[in-house]
Amino acid sequence: MPGMQPPDGAPETPDGVQIDLISAGRMSNLRTMEKIRTILDSVHDGNIVILEDGLSPDEESKLIEVTMSEISPDGFTGIEIETYPKPSNDGGLFNRLMGKGSDNDNKLTVIGPANRIETLHKDENLISALVTRR
DSSP states (O other), X not given: OTTOXXXXXXXXXXXXXXXXXXXXXXXXXXXXXXXXXXXXXXXHTTOEEEESSOOOHHHHHHHHHHHHHHOOTTSOOOEEEEEEEOOOOSOSHHHHHTTOXXXXXXXXXXXXXXXXXXEEEEOSSOEEEEEOOO
């Protein structure tokens, strides 16, 4: 029950997996490094992050770069990241060349600790993942 303490006075720890669903609106107001810190801080805590709109290719590359610098043998094991692309309704190559394509061509993105999440299946309509407890 929320707010209850175990008899020994230690705080109650939830038994399960926390999932942070982050809206496109919240992420759109953040700069690249703020987005990365928001994601990695949550993943460092063992949480799974689901982004409504995903990251741009540059942001995803930066996330991987920062993640690699934070990996430690006895601590943070890295991330697992899966994204499926938005359907292409941009009118083709000409519109992309003229800058009329979307800056962010991804939709739903799932990010979690590499030692807790395993992708089982991914296609254009489904990401299926196995999430383990700590």
